[in-house]
Amino acid sequence: MYAGFLASAASSGTDLANASAWAVFLVGAAMILTGAFGVILLRNPVHCALMLVITLFGIALEFIDQSADFLAAVQIIVYAGAIVILFLFVIMFLGVDRREAAGPEATKFQKPIALILGAVSLVEILILSQVDHWVSGAPSVAGRLDGPGENVQKLGQSIYTRYLLPFEMTAALLVIAVVAAVVLSRRQQPGASELRAADKEKLVVGPGGAE
């Protein structure tokens, strides 16, 4: 991430800035693709998760290259620092770090069709990439991104004014997700919810006749 930092500071010598921007893009792209291929090809889920981290760092590099500093940082903090950690945690917690079951596919043509589909999509995307007019929206609707001021500042101003309602909604969403996760993953106390205190008193558990 220092390369992007350097690049942003270089005011003289546009060639150098140009070159460093390209360099950052290419490094990031390499990381992204390596990681993505790793995720879909490696057998061990833990390795997959680590490959995902590589992709995420690559994405963060591309963000920096496009002067989205804050998002790059948040990308690392949230994705690498929390989401993937959660993945790994669950993998280790459940002990599912074995190789994938090599049994026969439930449906025969799943894998070949999927691969063909991927290839077809890729070709289509490449065809589409020959089209010039990628950008067709109205510029600077929600506020200018260039110009003076920190990226964080502009982002914050936009979030807390124009996008306040969505922002609050995502906050609510997070709370709901937390509650849902707690409810889903809580271990059920056997019978504790069905039995009230009065019922418990009635319970007579004879010696050896428990459970």
Add this chain to the structure above:
Amino acid sequence: MNAAYLIVALPITGALILLFGGRRIGDPLSGWLATIAAGGSFVGSVIVWASLLGRSGADRTVDKQIFTWIPVGSLHVDFALQLDPLSIAMVLFVTGVGSLIHLYSIGYMKGDRSYPRFFFLLNLFLFSMIVLVLADSYLFSFVGWEGVGFCSYGLVGFWFDRETAAVAAKKAFVTNRVGDFGFMVALFLMFGHFGSFSYSAVLGPLASGHSTLAGATATGIGLMLFLGAVGKSAQIPLYMWLPDAMEGPTPVSALIHAATMVTAGVYLVARSAPILHYSHAVLWVIAIVGATTALLAATIACAQNDIKRVLAYSTISQLGYMFLGEGSGDYTAGLFHMITHAFFKALLFLAAGSVIHALNDEQDMKKMGGLRKYLPITFPTFIIGYLALSGIPPFDGFWSKDAILDSAWHMSPALWAVGAVTAGLTAYYMSRQVALVWLGQARWTSDGHEGGGGHGGHGGGEPHESPWVMTAPLVILAFCATFGWLLNAPFGGLDFVNKWLAPVFPSTIDPAVHVGTGTKWVLGIAVTAICFLGLGLGLTAWRKVDRPALEPAVLVHGWYIDEAVSAAVSGPLTRMASAFSFMIDARVVDGAVNGLARFTSGTGRQLRRMQTGYVRNYALGIGIGTAVILAFVATRVGS
């Protein structure tokens, strides 16, 4: 002006609190809460009224938007309140009388099992009525209209564990639905013709005289609206539910009869005056139905033994008067009679409740008598209500009834004659009631009557006066019944109601009633004489005797109309229904339904193969779809 929100908000807040926290709030407190909500609503109405007073007559219509309810295409219906002289006049007496009834109920319902539910329904009832009255469009008003219907169902059937109460509630609801159907048809016609429901859009152009409303459409809308009013206000032929509604607790009867439910129809007709103005036929229909109902109900009332049933039939009769007045084109007279009627009818009902309370739920007048010594507050107030209802000057029933009869004379002397006879009958049956309940010797035994259901707590013993929360409303209402006529006295420039409502009924739709002063005097004296005649007859006939043969069976059974309707509906209709059920339902409808089901299940059986349960299969489907879309885009862009 913002107090207007308060009028609406307080009762619904009270209702919601009682709905969710009623049990926790407990016995007397929830009643007080509801009463305070209702009283606050009344205070709000007074504030709004005062601030409207500060404006000039043409300026007294204010719209208060709450939120947009239905924004569909060109149709735009708001949740909005319209404050104008008519709605404020209505809301003032609705909340005022309503609050008094709330207060009374605190004492009356004491010890009932479902005390909070009762007050929840009362508050909701009040809220619905306020919405009905304050709404700025027919559609929003209809919400209140339906709310009132629901609450009456809930309150009439409040003691739903009694068979009769449940049946009565059902009857009230079903009968009301017939009227609602009329209202809805009126709404459809209205939307078809005006494309809008709001009063300002529908009535505004009509009132100012430039509208292209055809006579036939006006007649249609007017008749349908009146059908709605007939349902709510218990006119012929939809009046049967009202006497049966006596199964509810007495404060409910008072509320339904005096302040809320039945006045809705009167209000609706008054509100729709600009439409009715376009169709003379509708006005005649209204007047004739009103007059007929008045007479018919009065005759039935003469032969009833239940203390509340007498009052119920008298309500129907008085509502007939109101419609007679409105049908004669004198809306102010109709509304004025509604207000005075609210005072004395609420008074009579609450006093009757007090009597019933004192006698441990005894309602049969034949088992009462000589009570005047035991209920020192209820007795005089009841007498005031009695005089007011009988049209004895100077109590306010006289004045409002007089105004209506004047207009009726203007319309047709025949209508006047019916009204005058009804007035005499009214005086007669009320005297009969007074004689049976209060005078003569006691026909009850101090230990003989078994303690009734809900509000026990005082077993045998002599009848005793009710607690102050019950008598205070009586006194207030008696005061109003005595002096309420000063609101619209036809002399000395005291006709406040006329002046107040003048902007709502401009001369274009409400031509002045041309009855000469001399004629008025003659008519007034004639009616008063008839009233005194009825009074004297009733008192002398019923003073001493127990059972004079003055109750023909045909009247006791209300002209057998209930029975006739039952026979008509349950005979041929039932047969027709069963025939349909075999021919059409079993073959055509079931065939179609079963065929559809068979088709669906067959299709499903085939399609089920696609549901493998493997998530990745589904994802594959999504992926193929995406690829196809991408290919499509690629070909389009490439060309």
Add this chain to the structure above:
Amino acid sequence: MGDPLFNNGLNLAVWLILIGKVLVVFLIVLLSVLFMVMYERKAVAWLGVRYGPNRAGPNGWLQSLADGTKLLFKEAFMPRAADKVIYRIAPYLMLVPVFLAFSIVPLGGTITIAHHTTRLQLADPPWGILFLLMTSGVAVYGVMLAGWASGSKYPLLGAVRATAQMVSYEAVLGLTTATVVLVSHSLQTSAIVAAQHGGFLYKWNVIHTLFFPFALFAIAITAEMTRPPFDLVEAEEELSGGYNLEYSSVDFAWFYLAEYAALVTNSAIITTLWFGGPDGPRIAGHSIGPVWFTIKVLIILYIYVWIRATLPRLRYDQLMDLGWKRLIPGALAMLMIVAGFQVVPTSTSKSRIVRGFLDREWGLAAIAASFLLIAFLWRAIDVGHGAAASDDAYDATFTTEVDK
């Protein structure tokens, strides 16, 4: 805003200075670890009224160097069930974030080398604090993968414990750091230090943010480092050594190094965020930022050693309770309170009292809201405890009955 070093573009001298700075920072961390190990052992010995190491070098001060050398020459051993690649990578994954984190610590003032002025700080990005959070987020990988890759039971347990612990306390770390950002109006470490300058201690964030955020931060970062009393990761009694149990030789040395480097780095960060960094009185007109900085770091380090010698280790449920039910609500509340007081006064009333009140109303509202929140959470936690206790009691009745 950034480092003045880059004002005139990049040339060879700048590159050289940059490389020099990298090396210097690296050496600082490395040497401070060597020192720290001895500092800790000596201090613990002193607190325990013992001698401590006293053989190698003068007064035993070369003991850690000797230990390190010994470790380097031991046989590198790898369990058969281990994941070969990750087993080797894990120590570095632990080491790198720690060294990176030190790069944003301002050591004080600027220095001029060959006409190039530069800050005494390796990197000064405008989002420095986020960088700190990044490194602390990534640091979890080392522990986690080391435990997993060993292919052994106890290291895995230690790693899972450590992950849960570190992830839990990261939230507190972020929230308390946010209070610092709030009062400093910047994410840049140099700006944060500058904001604390002047005003005789009052402007130090530890006082400026009402002390509590600092306390929470200190607890959280201690847990983050798995220092005592939060060192459940390597609880010998239960786990016989923790996540690095299967490591030996140089790999183990890296873990050891990383742990102590983290201690030093985090002390430096505490100094930067809360104690004004290199801020301090001038001596004879000279700014001696680095000296003040070193003194502050040494004091904090000593406190860490002191805690280690004094406090017993927490139980695991206590740790989680503390983190989720006490620290996070507290940090949230403090964030709200500090944020409330940051609201720019907008009232234009003539009366001073009214204005003063209005200026504070946001703050007061925030305080009230925080107390409400805390009370609510407290109640919720109590209810939860009650429910859990009743469940336990229920289980207990079963158990005892069965035992009979």
Add this chain to the structure above:
Amino acid sequence: MTVPGAWYLVLAAVLFGLGATGLLIRRNVLVMFMCVELMLNAVNLTFVTFARLLDDVGGQVSVLFVLVVAAAEVVVGLAIIVAMFRRRAAATADDIHVLRG
């Protein structure tokens, strides 16, 4: 900043395709989740790229929201996996087909 936006977009598209393919061919639920993350990241990259091309901060804001939603999704998803694991000791997506009913 002279790398043309199209490069980023193609890169994002390829990443998205890889993620989608991985989702289809992998059987481990956790890895499938990771593939979903890949796809989300690809979308994030396009958002940032368009934000730069259109000089509009809205794109970057959207990325923030995507991050939050992704976090919530992972939390709930993993909780489901943990709950599932109590019943069947395998993390294969095909095992859930018993829920078909």
